[in-house]
Amino acid sequence: MGYGVYLPKYRIKVGEIAKVWGMDGERVSKSLIINEKTVPSLDEDTATISVEAARNALEHAGIDAKDIGAIYVGSESHPYVVKPTATIVAAAIDAVEDLTAADYEFACKAGTAAIQSCMGLVDSGMIEYGLAIGADTSQGRPGDALEYTASAGGAAYIIGKKDTLADILDTYSYTTDTPDFWRREGMDFPSHGARFTGRPAYFKHVISAAEGIMERNDKKPEDFDYVVFHQPNGKFPLNAAKTLGFSKEQLETGMLIPNIGNTYSGATPLGLAAILDKANKGDLILAVSYGSGAGSDAFIIEVNGRNEEKRNMKKVRDYVDRKEYIDYSLYVKYKGKLKGVVLQK
Amino acid sequence: MRGIAAHWRLIPQRYNLVGTKCSNCGEKFFPPRVICPNCRRAGDIEEFRFSGEGRVYSYTVIHVPPDGFEFQKPYILGIIELAEGPRILSQIVDCKPEDVEIGSRVEKVFRKVIADGSEGIIRYGYKFKLKDPKEKPRRL
Ligand SMILES: [Zn+2]
Numbered sequence: 284m285g286y287g288v289y290l291p292k293y294r295i296k297v298g299e300i301a302k303v304w305g306m307d308g309e310r311v312s313k314s315l316i317i318n319e320k321t322v323p324s325l326d327e328d329t330a331t332i333s334v335e336a337a338r339n340a341l342e343h344a345g346i347d348a349k350d351i352g353a354i355y356v357g358s359e360s361h362p363y364v365v366k367p368t369a370t371i372v373a374a375a376i377d378a379v380e381d382l383t384a385a386d387y388e389f390a391c392k393a394g395t396a397a398i399q400s401c402m403g404l405v406d407s408g409m410i411e412y413g414l415a416i417g418a419d420t421s422q423g424r425p426g427d428a429l430e431y432t433a434s435a436g437g438a439a440y441i442i443g444k445k446d447t448l449a450d451i452l453d454t455y456s457y458t459t460d461t462p463d464f465w466r467r468e469g470m471d472f473p474s475h476g477a478r479f480t481g482r483p484a485y486f487k488h489v490i491s492a493a494e495g496i497m498e499r500n501d502k503k504p505e506d507f508d509y510v511v512f513h514q515p516n517g518k519f520p521l522n523a524a525k526t527l528g529f530s531k532e533q534l535e536t537g538m539l540i541p542n543i544g545n546t547y548s549g550a551t552p553l554g555l556a557a558i559l560d561k562a563n564k565g566d567l568i569l570a571v572s573y574g575s576g577a578g579s580d581a582f583i584i585e586v587n588g589r590n591e592e593k594r595n596m597k598k599v600r601d602y603v604d605r606k607e608y609i610d611y612s613l614y615v616k617y618k619g620k621l622k623g624v625v626l627q628k
Numbered sequence: 629m630r631g632i633a634a635h636w637r638l639i640p641q642r643y644n645l646v647g648t649k650c651s652n653c654g655e656k657f658f659p660p661r662v663i664c665p666n667c668r669r670a671g672d673i674e675e676f677r678f679s680g681e682g683r684v685y686s687y688t689v690i691h692v693p694p695d696g697f698e699f700q701k702p703y704i705l706g707i708i709e710l711a712e713g714p715r716i717l718s719q720i721v722d723c724k725p726e727d728v729e730i731g732s733r734v735e736k737v738f739r740k741v742i743a744d745g746s747e748g749i750i751r752y753g754y755k756f757k758l759k760d761p762k763e764k765p766r767r768l
Contacts, residue, residue: 292722325700326721326739330752334738362750371752375643375738616699 284447285346286595287339288556289332289418290436290543290602293322295614297431303611304426311431316517320434320544322609322617323420327435329358330368332418332549334375336439339597340414341376344441348378351441352410355400356386357393357417357548358437359466359473372416382410390464391513392574393417394438394548399454399580401442412443419547422618424472432516434544436602438552448590449559449568452583455496457488464575475575484577485515489523492579493571500583504528508566511537511554513573515545523571536561537570542603555584557599562586635751642753645736647714649676658714678710680736682756685709689725696742704728708756719755733759 296319298308312318323332333356341348356368369384387393387400394417401413418437423429442451463484466473476484489512497503504510510533512520517540524534537554539546546553551572558568568584609617640646647658651672655664658678664671687706690697697703704720706728720728721739734756741753 324721324739326741326755328740328750330750331738331740334752338738366749374639375752377644 284443285340285344285441286556287336287343288438288553288599288602289335291321291323291327292605292607293609294319294606295322295609299611300431315431316541317432318541321436322614323435325617328362328420329360329418330362330371332437333372333416336437337372337376340439340441343595348376351378351412351414352382353401353404353413354384355397355415357397358419359390359547360419360421361386390574390576391547392572392580394552395572395580398440405442405444412441415440417548417552419549421547422472432545434546436546436553437549438556449584449586452585453496453500454582456580457492457495458578461577463577485519485573488577488579489571489573490526492581493527496581496583507569509536509558510534510569512571514540514550517541560598563591564588645678645680645754647676647678648673656712658716678712681711682708682734684730684732685715687728708734721755722757723761727761735759
């Protein structure tokens with residue numbers, strides 16, 4: 284097993300966005316607990332981010348791409364509406380042709396759903412290795428609260444039984460039909476139920492999934508060394524941790540939102556990768572994603588000794604630190620938000 | 629919609645820098661050749677995958693780009709000397725013109741190269757980025 288991550292190089296500060304809309308940048312930053320977010324370059328999209336993350340994961344795992352039997356890419360910003368991202372990844376890592384592949388969609392939790400599918404195929408013996416990716420280049424409507432957080436990035440996991448770095452002890456999901464956030468066919472930007480996204484949506488699902496998996500495995504918050512939740516802003520995961528009884532220390536390592544924003548399908552997988560970059564033998568991790576619409580996937584993961592022996596050299600931290608700031612006008616161009624011109628998007 | 633079949637055939641080259649090599653004289657070719665110019669009939673051509681490592685052999689900054697690249701200007705077009713020998717033309721991304729020098733070490737990245745308008749296919753392929761943006765290169 285191995286993992287790999289990718290973040291675009293460009294950043295925009297929350298203050299720079301706030302200035303355009305006549306808002307107080309510092310106050311917005313403080314209330315959302317986010318300083319800056321990643322911005323993809325004009326030639327980057329979910330497919331290119333997925334490929335870079337997948338190549339890093341393969342390099343880390345040190346396996347032959349031809350042994351991968353399934354590729355699932357979870358995203359809400361696939362470059363094509365019809366035409367899979369997963370086949371582009373398969374060709375770019377040279378895993379073709381003897382494999383199955385598909386794209387997943389479930390708002391921000393499509394990446395963890397991909398991990399679960401790979402687990403099932405590996406456990407049943409149908410495939411030797413599966414590649415699960417969560418990646419996004421998400422869009423926020425200009426002037427909307429989402430514009431401060433919606434960012435780009437992704438992470439890829441190679442799931443298998445041999446030479447694992449960490450073992451997924453259990454996974455549990457909690458799913459309901461809750462219209463808190465959506466985007467209809469052909470619409471550029473998503474709509475959301477504003478305050479409705481909190482208690483009945485994010486908190487209900489994240490907390491139910493976390494409680495469900497802990498109860499089933501007879502675990503308490505203090506049994507875990509690290510915890511990571513989906514991070515649509517800085518506040519939500521903090522409050523979820525508090526409600527469930529996790530400390531700031533347990534949450535800290537996987538909290539990437541303040542410096543990269545909300546990478547949607549990439550968020551929980553990236554937070555988990557930041558934890559694996561540091562975690563040692565015997566460490567126990569709780570990871571809980573959240574996807575609007577709505578559902579949460581929870582995982583209990585135990586790190587084994589090979590994680591230290593085979594430390595990932597392309598760390599989340601390196602990608603977070605590799606950055607160049609852009610202003611709002613360049614940001615608009617990079618996001619392809621200009622009307623009347625066909626930008627290469 | 630033009631050239632979809634041509635693009636499809638070139639996917640191994642464009643995604644993974646798959647070229648060829650002559651196992652008789654050892655020379656590597658990108659784009660791939662089917663006949664070795666050194667050995668002619670004695671040549672023995674096989675598939676060869678380039679590592680994607682190389683150096684900037686030469687570069688220029690494009691201010692008046694062709695159709696489809698207008699919004700990327702100014703951008704850097706380089707001749708990359710691959711570690712295994714061949715020289716290829718490619719964009720150098722994620723840096724400013726003043727960061728690039730002849731001799732800078734580069735590595736391949738996977739990017740969108742061009743889209744056939746809003747309705748056509750998206751053509752992905754290799755570009756290069758600086759391996760270490762702070763490096764002062766040794767002259768070739
Ligand atoms: Zn020859």
